[in-house]
Amino acid sequence: MSDIPTAAPPAATAESRLSRADVAHLAQLARLAVTDEELNLFAEQLSVILGAVAQVSEVAAADIPPTTHAVPLTNVLRADVVVASLEREAVLAGAPSVEDDKFRVPKILTEEA
Amino acid sequence: MSLIRSSAAELAARIAAGDVTAVEVAQAHLDRIDAVDPSVKAFLHVDADGALSAAKAVDDTRAAGERLGALAGVPLAMKDVVVTKGLPTTAGSKILEGWRPPYDATITTRIKDAGIVMLGKTNMDEFAMGSSTENSAYHPTHNPWDLSRIPGGSSGGSSAAVAAFEAPLSIGTDTGGSIRQPAAVTGIVGHKPTYGAVSRYGLIAFSSSLDQAGPFGRTVLDTALLHEVIAGYDPCDSTSIPAPVAPVVEAARDGARGDLRGVRVGVVRELSGDGYQAGVLAAYDAAVAQLRGLGAEVVEVSCPHFTYALAAYYLIAPSECSSNLARFDAVRYGLRVGDDGQHSLEEVMSLTREVGFGPEVKRRIMIGTYALSAGYYDAYYGQAQKVRTLIAQDFAAAFEKADVLVSPTSPFVAFGIGERVADPMAMYINDLCTLPASLAGTPAISVPCGLSEGLPVGLQIMAPTLADERCYRVAAAYEAAVTPVLASIPELTV
Numbered sequence: 001m002s003d004i005p006t007a008a009p010p011a012a013t014a015e016s017r018l019s020r021a022d023v024a025h026l027a028q029l030a031r032l033a034v035t036d037e038e039l040n041l042f043a044e045q046l047s048v049i050l051g052a053v054a055q056v057s058e059v060a061a062a063d064i065p066p067t068t069h070a071v072p073l074t075n076v077l078r079a080d081v082v083v084a085s086l087e088r089e090a091v092l093a094g095a096p097s098v099e100d101d102k103f104r105v106p107k108i109l110t111e112e113a
Numbered sequence: 114m115s116l117i118r119s120s121a122a123e124l125a126a127r128i129a130a131g132d133v134t135a136v137e138v139a140q141a142h143l144d145r146i147d148a149v150d151p152s153v154k155a156f157l158h159v160d161a162d163g164a165l166s167a168a169k170a171v172d173d174t175r176a177a178g179e180r181l182g183a184l185a186g187v188p189l190a191m192k193d194v195v196v197t198k199g200l201p202t203t204a205g206s207k208i209l210e211g212w213r214p215p216y217d218a219t220i221t222t223r224i225k226d227a228g229i230v231m232l233g234k235t236n237m238d239e240f241a242m243g244s245s246t247e248n249s250a251y252h253p254t255h256n257p258w259d260l261s262r263i264p265g266g267s268s269g270g271s272s273a274a275v276a277a278f279e280a281p282l283s284i285g286t287d288t289g290g291s292i293r294q295p296a297a298v299t300g301i302v303g304h305k306p307t308y309g310a311v312s313r314y315g316l317i318a319f320s321s322s323l324d325q326a327g328p329f330g331r332t333v334l335d336t337a338l339l340h341e342v343i344a345g346y347d348p349c350d351s352t353s354i355p356a357p358v359a360p361v362v363e364a365a366r367d368g369a370r371g372d373l374r375g376v377r378v379g380v381v382r383e384l385s386g387d388g389y390q391a392g393v394l395a396a397y398d399a400a401v402a403q404l405r406g407l408g409a410e411v412v413e414v415s416c417p418h419f420t421y422a423l424a425a426y427y428l429i430a431p432s433e434c435s436s437n438l439a440r441f442d443a444v445r446y447g448l449r450v451g452d453d454g455q456h457s458l459e460e461v462m463s464l465t466r467e468v469g470f471g472p473e474v475k476r477r478i479m480i481g482t483y484a485l486s487a488g489y490y491d492a493y494y495g496q497a498q499k500v501r502t503l504i505a506q507d508f509a510a511a512f513e514k515a516d517v518l519v520s521p522t523s524p525f526v527a528f529g530i531g532e533r534v535a536d537p538m539a540m541y542i543n544d545l546c547t548l549p550a551s552l553a554g555t556p557a558i559s560v561p562c563g564l565s566e567g568l569p570v571g572l573q574i575m576a577p578t579l580a581d582e583r584c585y586r587v588a589a590a591y592e593a594a595v596t597p598v599l600a601s602i603p604e605l606t607v
Contacts (some may be wrong), residue, residue, distance in 0.1 A: 003422065018483075025185055026479045029486075030435060031442075031459070033467040034475070042476065046538055049480055055424040056496045066498030069322045069352065069576075070554020071309040076351040090215035096449035103444050106458045106542060 017047045116141040121187045121281040121335040122383055134215055135168035138187075139230050142188045146232065146279045149605050154254050155264075155274040157193050158201045159233035164188065167230045170401035174228065184338055185228030190274040190283040193234040194241055195326065197221050197317040198326075204239040204317045205249040208469030209447045218282065218315020220343045220352070227342045232280055235270030235464065239471045240438065241291055241319045241518065243267050244543035245533065250472045253530050256299060258602055262527040265295030268329070268332030271456055272299040275329050277605060282339050283329040288320050289426050290523075292327045293559040297522035297571020300561045300598040302336045302588065303329045305547075306555030307579050310355035312347035320433040321352075322558025323426075323551050331599055333560060333589040337365035340581070356579060358443075359556075364582035368589030374408035376587065379515025384421040384546050389524040392565025397521045400562035400572045404519070407590050414514055416507035421500045422548040427541055428484050428497035429552070435481025438474065440467060476537060505553040512577045517587050520546045521572030522559040549576050558584035561598035569598050 018026075020039045023046065027034040034042065088101060097104040116124070116138055127133045149456035150156055171186040191197060194204045200468045203209040217225070224231060238248035246269025254269045256262040257277035264273035268285030272295030275283050285292040296303025302325045311326045313341070319325060328339035344358045377420050380401060385394060389450035405411045443449040443477055444464035444503035470478070484493035511518055532541045549558040555578050562572035572591065576583035 002125070003118060009474075011528050023479065026482050027475075028463075030478045030482045031439075031463045031473055032470070032478065033460070033463040035467075037404075038472075038475075042479065045476060046483070049427065049476070049537055050483070053424045053427045053484075054426065054499075055490060056421060056500050059418065059421055059496070061496065061499035062271075064499040064502050066495060066576060067501040067552075068498060069553075070505070071352055071354060073309075073352060073354070074535075078348060083605050086215050091445075094212050094215065094446040094552075096443060096447065097452060105444055106161065106452055106454075106461050108458045 016051065018043050117278040119281065120332050121184055121330060121338060124187050124281060125184050129181050131175070133184055134160040135171040135230060136165060139164045139188055139232070139557060142232055142280055143602045149277050150279060151253060152260055152435065152605060153257055153273050153277045153279070153281055155190065155235055155277060156233045157236050157251055157270065160231065161201055163200065164230050164232050167225070171228045171230070173317045175314070175370040182227045184282070184342060186230060186283035188230045188232050188280050188284060189220070189224060190233060190235045190271055190280040191231050192268050192271045192283070192367050193237055193539070194286055194317045194319065195221060195284060197231070200234065203499065204232065204241070204249065205248040205472070206241040206469065206471070207448065208465070210257050210439050212446050216315065218286065219312035219347045219449050221315060223343050225533055229282070229342065231375050235274055235283060237309045238267035239271055239474050240434070241267040241286055241288055242289070242434070242473050242477055243293055244540055244554070246270060247469055247530060247534055248342045253440070255530070256527045258300065258527065261529055262568070263298070263530055264586065265298040265527065267291040268295045270450065271329055272296055272301060272303065272409070273299050275299070276599065276602065281331060282335060283325060284343070284484035285329055285473065286316060286324060286326045286553065288323045288430060289551045290544040292329065293547045293557060293571065293573060294523045294543055296559040297528040298569060300569030300602060301329055301331050302335055302558065302560050303492070304340060304558040304581070304584060305550065305554045305556060306581055307354070309352050310359070310556070310581065311344050312350040312353050314347055316401060317536060319436060320430040322433060323430060333585055333592050334362070334365045334369070337361040337585050338391055346559060358456050358582040359579060361582050361585045364586040365589045368586035369593045371407055371593045373404060373590050376409045377515045377553060378404050378409045378411045378587070379414035379511050379518040380411060381511070381518050381520045382413055382415045383417065384520035388545070389521060390526065390565060393521050393524060393526065393570050396563035396565055396570040397572065401519060403591060403594055404587070410579040412514055414511040414518065416511055416549065418500060418507050419549045423541060423545060425497040425500040425504070426544065426552060427480070428493050429479035429501065431477040432494050433481070435478045435485065438478055441469065455505060461462055474539070501552045503547050508549070508553045508555055508577070517583050518575040522546055522573040526565050526568035526570060546573055556581040556584055560586050560588040562591070564598065564601065
């Protein structure tokens, strides 16, 4: 969970408007390299959507328990038994880049790190 | 009746009787796809070789004197969000273009084991986010009733394929109405099972507390037959309900006798009126009168929190999607962009997701990211989950007074392709009637109930958790009493 750099109060309101900077921050958190054009479009569209969904705040629900799931099943465990998993070759076949039977990724650490 | 216009039940009976082979049935549907799919564009991938060899296997089984399953040899179109081993599976997204899954979803396995012949994978809104199939990264699908209109969504390829006689059966998934609304606007039957009744193992996840796969057919009985094939407990899905499959086929046969005496039908006050097209309401009112004519007792019920279902859904589903779609990180499958030695892993992820996801997916990921952020979580996501509880309580109270609840399936008939794409809220409003059952996890069916301006209207029938058979019983009784809507579909000019 990260803070969003806006001065908006922590309550859903129909006035929740997102600036271009807000959208840029959300996009960064969500790993989306959005374009300059998209910042304008999404700032507009996301503000409209947030204004509409803020309607949930009209409902008096202080003492209502939340529903996370329609089916009240908890702690579903399977027997602790080793079973076959997918073949390594079959799994790696779908990867964009493979090296030495492993997923190859671009460098993670920068030189200064 | 020609092979492509036969029901699944008729086809299975003819194949079992040796009147026609499964290979002939598969070939007739592949020919139909060749003829009409260039205009309808229901499929993303057609697997002619796979279909013919699966059909041949059914014919061989019969020749060996073995008993065939209830739908053996019947063709089916599979929504592209369901993984199929070795067959391209994209979920309508560019980020998965070219990916061939290394395993089958549980429902894929069940369909294959039943001898059902999979013709191919159908188009959909990207990651099932949409109500028109226009959010597919590949192409829109056209409604066979009027090619300039949408076939509903997100399972629009599956609904169009069945309405266009390209397949008698198909599989859809429904997170907020993605089976029921496409069924309604194409004049076919579609059922969203009780959440947990059908395994989610191998469904590419959108909103895990809501996603549910279900059947499409041209008749209530066909839909029920497919439901029985795919439903049932699956240890591979930790939210699968360990309960017997609802007796939906028996209910469909029983309902077809047309007697609804003793059944209490609740008309939901909040799901009609302002914002609904007049023609939709007229067809709906006539359907309710028809149910009364079949002996049902019609009562009005009020579910005051249904009004907030749209707002709650468009917080909960995006929140869950922002988490689920984090798996598309350019490492294990799908697209990778910017891997040129100049970009870090994080940059490659961001560039890949930017190119690989379409605008609606990005919008929902960002709304979800916002709603789950510190300082906003309680006001948005937490509050939406409380509203979800209140909606479930409204259902519980209404089911004290009625055995099933009814409403229109969608406030509108199929709209024109391109009409609503620029305005996300105008698209979301399509889901007004289908969202309450999604949030409560309860089953609901859409059955055709007449035409408005020459386009199909759907009647939604909702039942309590694990009482899916009630949906089928009432739908079958209604279906038996009226002229089939699909009888008036215009012939596709090809």
